[in-house]
Every structure is written in structure tokens, then in C-alpha cells.
Amino acid sequence: MDKKSLLDIINKNRDEKFDKYCFILGAGASVASGIPTGAELVKRWIPVIKDRYSEDDIRIWINETIPELDRNNFLNSMGLLEKGESDSKFNPAKYYSLVYKKRFEYVPDEGYTFLEKEMSGKNPSCGYAILAKILENETHNIVITTNFDSLTEDALFIYTNKKPLVIGHGSLAGYIRPDIKRPIIIKIHHDLLFNPRNTSDETAALDYSFKEGLRLIFKFYTPIVIGYGGNDGSLMNFLKEVELRSIYWLSRGEPDSEIIDLVNKKNGFVVKIPSFDEFFIESTKSFGVSIDEILNFLKESSAKREEVFKDQVEKTIRSSTGSPEIIEILKSVKDPYIYGLISYIEKDYNKKEAILIDGLSRFPDSGELMATYAKLLEDKNEDKAIELYDKALILQPNNGYIIGSYAIFLFRIGESPEKIEKLYERAIKLLPENKDFISSYATFLHHVKKDTNKADIFYKKALELSPNHAVSVANYANFLHHTGLEIEKAEHYYIKSINLEPNNSAFLGDYAGFLLYIKKDYEKVEEYFIRALKINPDDPINLGNYACFLQEIKKEFDKAEDYFCKAIRATKNNPVKTSVLCNYASFVIKVRKDIGKADKLYKECLDRYPLSVEYMIIYGDFLISDMKDYGKAKSIYEKALQVDPLNAKLLSNYAKLEIEIGEFMRAEELIEIAFKGNMGKKIKGELEIKLELWFFRYAIFFKKYPNAGENVKKLLDDGVRSNGKVFTGVVIKSEKLNHPDIVHVKKLAKLISEEEQFIK
Template structure:
């Protein structure tokens, strides 16, 4: 299209990179990194920080936040930011920073230090470090304050770069460097970084000349850079095309193109647009093209915690690129790259990667058992196998034995304690022992922020669901999300808590939406969000879409099949509800939890609507209520309202009382007031249902 920059495919870019690497020794690349490259490492983007700071300002300055929610309050006048628009809030990052930390700039720097403290380079940075050391493409220009590039060079390539974190150091920059260069044009985090309007709008003295010299010799590959600052973008706009070593290669996240200013820059400089899935994914493909091996064994020799972070980052990519039901085949290249790397990996982690690559549960179990025969004392492989036995094979007794053996091998492993506590909490219902393990593990202060966050999140679940200690639970949820802002399941649990305990539906919906973006193929998150939309928003069309998608992804989900049965029955879709109830019962009856009681209730109501005998349903429900189960929050209001005109007055009263008893153990005794209930004989849950039921 005329007036638009040229666009290449990702494959075309990769081929171009290798062609330059192999055939044009006089041309080198420089990587221009923005905040998007740091996000996989757990550092919030500028847009995310703007959201946090606006919420804090709203809390400080608006006494009636319910009457004036953030989107109405955050105006140019209220914030004292000229031309501020809430819809474009991310582009006002420096102005919002100035407003939030007005008259206390040190507090702002301390805030930035805190969110970057302990951030570990993601898998993508491990590849970048090898490129910087093993090839001539040894320059990084960045607007970021963090130390991820320098840390990655030290951890993964054992090389220390020249970090130019202040304009006073630009005299040391030369086109030909003996070691990798990290040019931090907005300064280092610890050197009063430029984060305000004036600082990011103009390059510091020395940078213009230094960068001009570099760009005469290095072709820019921009990754994760939005071009929102005036300093670097201003320089790029001023430089004539002949002042650049080659065309600017601008990588942007597929699905959201560069903004207008970037498009105009690329058009003027004959630049190239390249859509990518993300920083890690791009580096994964470059890794495969350049033939770099996985480094887990060597990293483990250096530091166990670093190896754990590296493995976790790669396994997340491995999971992300797996084919998903109903999804377009958009990650074939990444999948093939992962498969090649997995094939060449040895050691206990090699067995782990081979197991997680196998989709057949039987074969996957065989791989784990073979791996444990070779690595009998690998607590990591033992713990991962136990996780598989819990989540897939439902062999809970063997899993518990494996967790306890792993804990004997590594008595100070917070991760093993976390997994064992989760089994005790969610499956075995041994809440006292589970809480003891959660708190013991937290006391170890694990250095892995994700493990720490998951410990807090799961303890919060126990405290709110079992102990009813909601205040402590909320504190833990918020701390957990601070440590792991991309933890979709913690986000989902907190959203459920906010909706059902705090009645904070707006924040809950925001968290659900974020969680689903982070984990778009997670059936549990979809089902939970559908429940929320049904109960609190009455958005039945969107809820139904989510239920159906969730059951496509996980057709054996007991909870989602039970909840979709309730949804259809409440909407008056009797035939579909009956079909779903038939699917749901064998799944729910295995666990003998509240979901089984709910499905028995639904089948009883369906029977009465169809003018059939409901004794088979009531008998099973009586067994459940007599033996007991752990209660959870739920609502039968829509269901009972639907039944009002379809059941007799006596049936309406009985089923309303049964619904109350399912949710509250203290209401079970009141059922004895119903003569028909007193005549019902308990029926074992494994007894086949009569035909037609």
C-alpha cells in the first residue's frame, strides 16, 4: 500500500538475519529494546505502571470512588496533566510518573527499584546473551532501566558488558567494541533515571553523537519498543536514511501494529515491519537458526536458582506453542524449534521435557517412570511426576508418597512443600497440615518470586474458603499478584474472592479479563469467568460462549459440566440441561464433592419438570448430605426462579430447602420437616441410574 512501510513475514526476517550473519561480515545488527522485551521477565510495562499509579492517585484524591470511578475521575484537570485522555493514558507515562511522585522523586526511583528487584532474565534473554557474545551483533540500545541484558550476559554467557548508564559515559562508546555494549539512553536505574516528561523528551548531552556513530555501522532491530519517548524517536526521525547502516527492522506484537508515529518513521526511512508473537518467541526461533544448544546443565553448575528460572521460562514457551483445540496453527515454527531442542536435551530435565511433550497420558506416565529409574534421587523429576499423577492420573496416594520422598531429599524445598500442601488442601482436605506446609515454605523465603507468589495465593484460598479469614486472604492475594503479575490462576482466585466476598465486581471483572488474556486456553479460568458473568453481570450470551469453549478445551471437567448444566436449566433449556447432567454425573460423582450434590439437585428438578419420579436423584442427594462435603460459594437463585412456574408449590418448597442445604450444612436438619424427604432412602453414588433418568 502506498505511503505505508514494507512488511515482512517472520520467516523472511529470520532468513535475512542468517543471510547477513553468514554472508555480509561487514554488516552488524544492534538490538533496540523497549519495555515489551522485559515483560516476560516479570517487569511491568509502562502501560501497566500507569494503571497502578492512576489507581493510587484516585485512591488518594477522590473521597467517593464509587460515585466517580477511575475512568470518570482521571481527567486533565483532576490530574493536572494538560491534554490528558484516559483512553490514551499509556502514552502519558512520564507525566503520570511526575504527578504520582511529585515533590518526592526519590520515592519514584525507589518504586522502580522495588519492581525490578530480583527480576530474572527470561529464556529470550539467554539467547540474546549468546548472540551478543558469539556473533558480531554485540550492541543493545535500550530505553529500559533494568539490568536484564547485563545479568543475562553474566548468567548465560559468562561475559560482562560495558553498561553505559549515564550520558557522562558516552565517550567510551565506539563502533568497534571488545565486549558487548548496553547503551541505556535514559540512564541506569541507580543513576537517577530519566522518567519524567523533560527527561524522556530530549537525549542527554553526548548521546546524539554516540548513537549517530553507532547507527552508521549497526542495523537496528527494534523489539518491544513503542516509540513513545521523544528522545530516541526524535533522533531517529532526524537522521537521514544515508546516516543509517541499513533499513530499520521493527518487530511488533502480532495483532497490535505500531502507532502512527512509528509508521511515519518507517515510511520515511524505508523501514520494515515484522509481526512477532513476543520477545521470547522471536529469540527462540533465532536460537534454532543459529544452532545454540540448551544450557540447563551448565547453568545448574553455576547456580540452582538460575537453572530453575531458565527451565521455567523455556517450559512456559513449550506450553504456549503446543497446539490448542480450535486454535489456528500459528505457532508451527516455534513448536518445531522446541521439539528439536527437547530432542537433544539429556539429564533429568531431558526426561521432564520428553514427558511434557507427550500428549498421551499412558505414554507420558511411562516416560516419567523410566526417567525415575535412571534418576532415582532427582527430587525435581519426582515432584513433577507427582504433579502429573495429581492433575492427570488422579493417583493421589502415590503422588503424596512421591512428594514426601522428594521432601526427604530436599527438606528445604519450598516448591515441594507447595505442591504437597496443594494436594493436602484441595484433594485430601487435610487443611491443618496443608496450612502448616504453606507457612513453613513461606518462612523459607524462596528466592523464586513465582513460587513465593503461588504459596501466598494458595494459602489465601485456604484462608478464605476454609478459615473464613478474609482480611488476611486479601492481603496475601494482593502480595501474590505483586510478585507474579502474570499468574493467571492467582488472578482468577482473587477475582472470585472480590466478587463473592467483597462484592467488588468491577475489579473482579478486570482481573478475569486480564487472566483470560494471559491464559486464553485455560478451561478453568473460562468456566470461572462464565460463572461470574452469569451470577453478577447477567451477561448470559457471553457466559454461554465461555462455557462452550471451556468444554471444548476440557470436556472432562466436572465443575464446568455441572455449572453449564445449571446455566442451561436456569435458562429453561431442559433438554440440553438433561444431556449435560448425564455427562456431568459420572465426572462429579468421582470426587463426591459439592458439584455432585448440585448435579443430583438438577436431575431431580428436571425429573419433576418432565413429570417423572425424582427419587433416584433425591436418594443420591441424601447420601451426599448425610456423608457431608466441603461447601463452596454458589447461587441457585436463577434456577429456583425458573422452577417457580414449572413445579408444584410443594416441590418448589422442597427444592428450595435442598438448595439451601447444599450451601449450608446447618440447613440439612430442616429437610426433616418435609414428609416426602423423610421417606427417601439413600442411594449409593455408584449405583446406575434408571433408564431415561
């Protein structure tokens, strides 16, 4: 049979699932992997035997062990034939076991050591890689081999995720079963490490336990023989006696008559092949194996192993006390990633920076190390951090860690949303299981893109990847809190995040904010703020939020101002500074009545974030309520609409302004956009905004919307309020328009507006 016919049979069988194949491998299968054949070893051992023994001793040995038919051939192979004829095609490997026994007869252990050295450090050839993928697929999952090497199992470990059952000793043969799904490797001459069988006595017959196991296998599997010359007595004799469905004997040359007779008796076929590797490359289609899949698996598994190892080192480092011994040991590692982790151990900023500068002098082309340095500089020198991130991306443009870290940084400092989103998307494509980047992207979608539906998907994805990742848990709690979607669920996640990291001041402060604005449990609020500030007394967010609590709830104004000032000092150049300044501006207006100072503070916020719709809304409200500068407020709102034309809160506030100045047509247009543009979206304060919009329709556009009052009542009955809003101007305009029930309008205006909240 030719090779193509065999491959066609295998291919047809793959579709019809008619037959299962097992593979019998001999020494010829391992040649391309650098392991010498029996013939090569015999050639190397013969000179040693000739040096060690006299010619007479050798002749006696040959006469006693080599059959008469082959004595002249063997003498000729040793250069000792004096007269008589010999066969030039004679292969001395036929008597490998006898030569091995003679070579190592005085020190048998030396033979094991020799073979172990010969097989050490050898890597499976490409044929073994393809064989491993075939074995992985469960149908043709058995290898029977006379070899001692571990090339088959090594290939399975390298090229697949399957762990084989290795029967490396006769005592394990009872585990041979044809119904096992995992790959099975049966070493009939034992594994190299388990007393391998080399001598003629040892390989003359197959163990009974192996025979029974192989009989079971051959009931269900047709053997394909590759690289096996039939030179041992054990397997060859067993193949002669066992019942086979058929057999395919693959050979580079013409097999000897003994093999041909066996194949014919078993209704089998001899198939000529160029080599072990070439046959398996050509067989990929027939066995349903893709070389592309092998290459991709190698890339992914190598990267995964490196990632797992580095993650473990990182976890160890992050939990380390920062001992000098650990730092010195890690400094000797020639890897920039590990070097970057060393900087994490160091607590002192200047020493940390020195470590990174030293690392970059050693690894100037490491974009990852450069990004680590950029991360250190984020709060100290934004421009330098951006410069380093850009350089890092030039060095390693497809490094997900660099891209994701850069996205988080640009998000914090309020850079272009389009640029940030592209970076997040690239990072997550490269690192689809990085929970930090996914959770941060969700926060970006929530706060910047205002896409709460998509944000919800990514928050949940981060939690699916790691349900106990404290940052993802806390981020999701904040999301549920600020969208008002599932308040009870939000509290569950806040508590879970604190249980996971009880000393995380950010988590404690977030929960304090939730207790303040949602639960109104003021005793607990102070308890959690104090706990958070005890852990980190310089946390600007907690300092600022605690100041708001002291101002609004405890009415301790001097203490509140003291904490506002502490928060501003603590922010330095941190992006958090803007929200602290904004809240302080509100304090300055309400408590100190200093409109001029408040104006300066609000302008500073907008100077820092000129495209922030949130700050434009706040400043616009300030211009209306405190400075009575309606024209400037209108221009601020128009600018904000250019940035976010569907922002419901902005549209509601702008509509209110237009009503108060008598621009009813524009107000109605803005209300309509607010309703249509946000239908079905989960937005912060959605119900409160709907309440305002329906109230505007009831108070001003009552003729066009006669049922508006019913919608207002329903929302009020559900407990919805628009805290802190003043609707005096709207009521005045309603009265001028001769509303049929102005008393009810005034009553609703008071009900809707209850109390004020701060930015959270």
C-alpha cells in the first residue's frame, strides 16, 4: 500500500468513525529528536567491546549467543571475519540486546546512566508535536513503545493541555484499559527511570500483565507501526500471536522477511514513508490536526506560563516585608519585569525611583519597565508620565499592560475620551482576562461615556473572571450606588469589598459615602470615615467627603473647612483635586457667603477639566442661582451640549433656565430631547430628572400635556424627589401663564425639592 492510500483510509475513517488507531513506536521514531538508534549505539559499543575483551573471548561470546546464520555477519561487523561470506545488508542492531549486555555486563547501572545521558535534554521533533495533537483528541489516543525516552509525554505536555497515563513498568499494566479517554503511553520495556529492559534475557518475552492489557487494546484499535524494526523478541513475538484486525507497518526501507510475513498473516499492509516527521506532517489533514493550532497553542501556552510564574512572583513580592535579601536576589534576575516589581517592595518614593532609573539603565529597551516608571510619576509629573508612556508604546506597541495602564492614567487626568476608549479596547483585546483593566474600563464607560448598559456588562465580566477581586467588587458597588439601580445589592458589594480588604481606606470611605447619601445612617458614616482616615490620613477623597459630612450633617463648619483645606493640600496635583475644589466652592457659598471666592474655585475646576460636562452643569447652576448671570450660564450650557448633547441632567437644567427667562419654545425642545435621547438608558438620577421634566410640562406646558400632573404624582408617590432644586422661577412663569391650579403647582414645587446633596 502506498502512503496516500493509507492517509485516505484514515481520512475516511475520521468522518465515519469506523476504526480507532494506536501507534507502535520504535527507536526510529526518535532519530529526528536527537536520540541515537539501536544500530548507532551498537556501532559505538562494538569498539569498546573490542578494546575490553580479547579476540578469543569475543569469538567465544559470538559463538555462544549469535545464531549460526548470522555469526559471519556479526564477525564482519566487528572486523573479525577471516574467511567465509557475509551479508552486506546485515544490521547489527538486530542483536542490540546482546551487545548492550556485553558492553555493560560488569556494571549494569552504568548502562542506565549511559542511556539517561543520551536521552537527556532531547526535545520532541515536529512529528511528535502532531502525534500529541492526535492523541489529545481521544479517538486515537494510545502509544505502545519499546523506547525508554519520554518524547511522547513531553510532546503532550508541550503541545497540549492533556496529561497522559504513562504505563512505565509492568506493575502498572493493570491500568491499561481501552475506554480511558486521556492519552495512554505504554512502555513495554519500561521507562528509563524504572529499571529499563535492555538485555536479551529481559526483552525475550513480554510480561503477562502487558500481554493482557495489549490484547484488550487490539480488540478495539488497529496498530500503526512506525520506526520499529522488530528486533526484540517480546513485542515482535506477541504481535505474531495476538489477534489483530489489521496492521499498518510504516517503514523507510524494505522491511525484513519476518516483518513481511507477520503483516501478511494479519491482513495488514507495509507502507513506505520518507521519515517519521514527514509522515505526520502529511497526515495532519487525515487526522484532523492543524499546524496553525499547534503554533498558536505554543505562543499562548508559553505566554500563559510566563504570566502565571510572574503573577506568583508578584503576589509573593506584594506580600513581602521588603527584606533586603529579597531585593538583592531579585536584582540578580535578568528580567525587566521582575526588576520593576522590586520597586514595588520599596516604600520610600526616592528609593523606588532610584531602583527604576537603575533598571532602565540596565534595560533601556524595556517598554514595560518604562511604563512602571511612568506609573510612579503619575501624581508627581503628568507631562513626564505621558512622555514615558508614549516611549514605552513605541518600544512595545502591543504590550497590553502598557496600553491598559496608560488608559487608566489618561482616564484619571481627563484626557480625550476617544483616545482613552481606544486604548482600553486594545488592552482588553490583548489581555481579555485582565480584571483590573476590564473593571476600570467599566468605570470609564459609566462616568465618561455615560453608557450604563455597557458598563454593567463589563463590571459583571470583571466579577465573573474573579468574584473575589476586591477592586472589581468595590467598583461594582459604586456603580450600583451612583446609578441607583440596585441599592441593597450595592450595600452587599460594599460590605464584601471591606471583608476582602478590611484595611483598604478607599473601600471604607466609599461605604461611608453610601451610608451618608443613601442610608442616612450618620453614626455609622462617621465611624467609617474615621476608620478610613486612621488607615490613610492623607486620602484626599475621604478628607473631602468627611468635610462635606461635617458641613451638611454635623454643622461643624470650622472643622469642615479645616478638612476641606487638608483635602486640597493632600491632592497636590492629583485629579481628585477638582472634585474637592468643587465641593469646597459649594461650602464657601453656603457657609461663608463668599461668591467671589467660589467663582474662582469653580473656574479653577473648569480650567483643569474644560470639557467636563459635570463641572459645566455645576458652574452654570452657580451662575444662575448666586450670580444671576443668565447669559453666561446659557453659554456654558451650550458648550456642554456640544460635548454631551443627550446629557439628561444638563438638558433638564438648561430647560429650567429657558423657562425662567421666558424662552418656552427652546425649553420644550430641550425637554423633548431629554425624554427621547435617554429612553431605556440607565442613567444616574434618572427618576429625579424625569420628575423635573414632567413638572416642567405640568407647570408650563399644561395645555399640551394634560396628563403631566398624573406622572408627577406617580413619581412623588414612589418616593422620588429632586433634592436641593429650587423651582421658584418656574412657579412664577406658571402663574403668569394662568395655570388653572397654581396652588397645586406651588405645592408640588415644594414637595419635589427636599434637600441638597454634594458631588460624590
